[in-house]
Amino acid sequence: MNQRWLSSVLLVGLALASPAFSADGKLNVVATTEDLASIAREVGGDRITVESIARGYQDPHFVEAKPSFILKLQKADLLIVVGRELEIGWLPPLIQQSRNAKVQVGAEGYLDASQGVRILEIPTGQVTRAMGDVHPLGNPHYWLDPENGRAIAKSMCDKLSQFRPADRAYFEQRLAAFSTRLTDAVKRWTAQMAPYKGTKVVTYHRSFPNFADRFGLDIVGYVEPRPGIPPSPSHTLDLIQEMKRLNVRIILVEPYFDLKTPESVARAVDGQVLVMPPSVGGVKEATDYFALFDYDVSLLVNALKATAGK
């Protein structure tokens, strides 16, 4: 019998018998966001394929469900989610409709990336509807601290190694390389931001507490009166008064929010609006996890340089 023919028959047989691997031998990973997909690519290298569901220019709280998402989940070996209820408005029905036992909540192929990271704004006391879209499990935008990115990469490495013990050394070596690059990058970003430590800013939504905490910004208000609630005239007036009182001139706005209110606030305080992506893919320059911080840090630094002494 032809040796090559036999081995390809065996390979096909193995692929069929082993549902955790696609025909090309790669683990099929689906991440809910482009940030998680980017980190998964760093760790998984050529042993995995990665797709994301939400695009970085979309509000990750509100993603319109599409049939193609269900198809992605049907084929997935591993689903990686941000968790902390970020995707609660759209992901659960998609997972359910995929009928893929591997990626159901709690299954081996379901990874909540928020395990092991530093979570801010965990509410104390009772959470009520009147507080707006407050997350009872804390602020879910935690990937905007690169140190949390490192922790996310670590849990991905553990999970991928669990699926493919033979590739553990490969994943660990890639994790170490990512971690080294990240350490250097954090040094660079911290140095760039250092002259502006303590600068007061306003943000539209509560997307940036981890970023602000890491890089020394002081967030003193939000364009939204409460998380997930659109701007109201009375809150906007209060915000303008507060910004004048504290001499705040920078308003950070995520790419998916309307600029009308932020721009009117900026005019009232002689300040400026910066459209700052909280995710990979939020602007075309933010092509991966590193490029996202490169973009955001230089956006801020350029604006703060220009307003220094104002």
Ligand SMILES: [Zn+2]
């Ligand atoms: Zn949020």
